[in-house]
Amino acid sequence: MGMKPVQARGPVVAAAADLQFALPELAAAFQQETGHEVRLAFGSSGNFARQIEQGAPFELFLSADQALVERLARAELTVDDGQLYGEGRLALFVAASSGIAVDSDLSGLAAAVKAGQVRRFAIPNPAHAPYGQRAEELLRAKGLWEALEPRLVLGENAAQAAQFALSGSVDAGISAWSLARAPGLTPEAKVVLLPADDHAPLRQRMVLLKSAGPVARRFHDWLLGSESRAVLARYGFDLPAQP
Amino acid sequence: MDWNALKLSLLLAAATLGVLLPLGVWLGRLLAWRRFPGKVLVEAALALPLVLPPTVLGFYLLVAMGGDSQLGQWYQALAGRQLVFSFDGLLIASLIFNLPFAIQPMQRAFEAIPIEVREAARCCGMSAWRRLWRIELALAWPGILSAAVLTFAHTLGEFGVVLMVGGSIPGETRTLAISIYDRVQAFDTAGAATMSAALLAISLAAIAISYLALNRVLRHARHD
Numbered sequence: 001m002g003m004k005p006v007q008a009r010g011p012v013v014a015a016a017a018d019l020q021f022a023l024p025e026l027a028a029a030f031q032q033e034t035g036h037e038v039r040l041a042f043g044s045s046g047n048f049a050r051q052i053e054q055g056a057p058f059e060l061f062l063s064a065d066q067a068l069v070e071r072l073a074r075a076e077l078t079v080d081d082g083q084l085y086g087e088g089r090l091a092l093f094v095a096a097s098s099g100i101a102v103d104s105d106l107s108g109l110a111a112a113v114k115a116g117q118v119r120r121f122a123i124p125n126p127a128h129a130p131y132g133q134r135a136e137e138l139l140r141a142k143g144l145w146e147a148l149e150p151r152l153v154l155g156e157n158a159a160q161a162a163q164f165a166l167s168g169s170v171d172a173g174i175s176a177w178s179l180a181r182a183p184g185l186t187p188e189a190k191v192v193l194l195p196a197d198d199h200a201p202l203r204q205r206m207v208l209l210k211s212a213g214p215v216a217r218r219f220h221d222w223l224l225g226s227e228s229r230a231v232l233a234r235y236g237f238d239l240p241a242q243p
Numbered sequence: 244m245d246w247n248a249l250k251l252s253l254l255l256a257a258a259t260l261g262v263l264l265p266l267g268v269w270l271g272r273l274l275a276w277r278r279f280p281g282k283v284l285v286e287a288a289l290a291l292p293l294v295l296p297p298t299v300l301g302f303y304l305l306v307a308m309g310g311d312s313q314l315g316q317w318y319q320a321l322a323g324r325q326l327v328f329s330f331d332g333l334l335i336a337s338l339i340f341n342l343p344f345a346i347q348p349m350q351r352a353f354e355a356i357p358i359e360v361r362e363a364a365r366c367c368g369m370s371a372w373r374r375l376w377r378i379e380l381a382l383a384w385p386g387i388l389s390a391a392v393l394t395f396a397h398t399l400g401e402f403g404v405v406l407m408v409g410g411s412i413p414g415e416t417r418t419l420a421i422s423i424y425d426r427v428q429a430f431d432t433a434g435a436a437t438m439s440a441a442l443l444a445i446s447l448a449a450i451a452i453s454y455l456a457l458n459r460v461l462r463h464a465r466h467d
Contacts (some may be wrong), residue, residue: 042425042428051410055328138357
């Protein structure tokens with residue numbers, strides 16, 4: 001139990017749940033380098049976009065999907081069209097206790113579905129979570145959607161869907177690859193990166209909102225730098241070409 | 244342990260009590276002793292948060308406090324910031340969903356004061372202020388304590404409304420209950436377990452205090 005003093009209030013950053021582990025590391029490094037604290041809130045990108053439209057006091061928004069950033073830009077809530085900072089990837093998460101074979105073309109999952117071994121399958125909620133929308137596209141492309149749809153458990157966001165699968169609450173699930181490096185993740189949990197060919201890309205775009213102050217702007221620029229890129233790459237994000 | 248969240252939850256509970264206790268005493272006495280047209284409707288409206296899903300309350304509060312609403316614009320002009328997704332917005336939500344927990348125990352306690360006692364006090368020439376402190380509050384205090392404890396514990400535990408109108412902003416709207424939800428999503432089972440245990444202990448202590456007070460009053464009543 002670490003005692004954490006109440007600091008002067010840094011800007012609040014709304015971040016897609018796939019950044020649950022990468023961003024705290026980045027924020028800590030930023031604070032060490034600049035002395036500035038940023039406050040992080042994680043959730044589904046769609047929920048954050050709605051909250052921003054309703055006036056939530058976020059200064060920087062890191063979305064898992066660029067369409068949401070474009071929507072906010074059209075509503076003139078942002079300072080510009082934002083910056084691409086990475087591309088997210090899907091992963092198959094299988095509970096340690098499950099007998100489902102783990103492979104990147106989902107043939108093990110297909111066999112388990114056929115054999116009736118998959119009782120519950122977790123994905124993020126496609127209604128507002130970009131990873132859920134891509135997971136649905138992928139499952140449709142693989143012809144598994146019809147069989148799995150009645151068995152779906154919908155996570156509020158990518159992190160919750162991954163947590164459902166890894167805790168053994170469900171047999172398996174599809175969520176963000178960047179969450180597979182969770183600290184404290186049991187080593188026997190099975191996770192595999194899925195190819196990006198069967199779904200629209202998860203272009204991660206961040207954007208400064210109209211209320212952004214100097215610290216939020218500095219953090220935004222710092223996230224595009226080489227130190228941040230190295231961290232994002234380590235967590236499994238594909239990186240855009242250096243500007 | 245998320246100390247900021249614990250501090251925020253305690254602050255929210257204390258602020259809620261600070262507003263609802265005086266309001267509850269006033270409304271509780273009014274509802275206990277007066278008859279007026281539409282009283283049943285008022286009582287029903289005050290009890291509504293007991294049965295209303297927190298998401299329904301949260302939805303209406305979002306609409307009512309949002310930047311486009313009258314209340315939201317009025318607050319923005321007055322305070323220079325948004326009401327929704329702020330501590331002040333949470334406090335308004337907390338006041339509304341705690342209304343029945345604060346008012347009902349007090350109303351019952353004031354109802355239990357025999358009318359002869361109140362009339363005797365008035366006949367003796369006690370002032371209204373003196374009657375309130377020496378007679379009414381002195382007799383109704385178990386109900387008031389019970390209301391305070393329930394309101395406090397209920398504020399610490401409220402989740403659905405806070406999730407909808409709060410936005411989980413560290414140090415502003417991320418209460419202990421929300422922080423537990425966040426820690427589970429961050430695969431931090433140990434952190435979630437510590438905070439859950441803390442909430443469990445606080446809630447248990449609160450209920451025990453209210454029962455203890457009630458027992459003491461009943462014992463006194465039997466000895467009299």
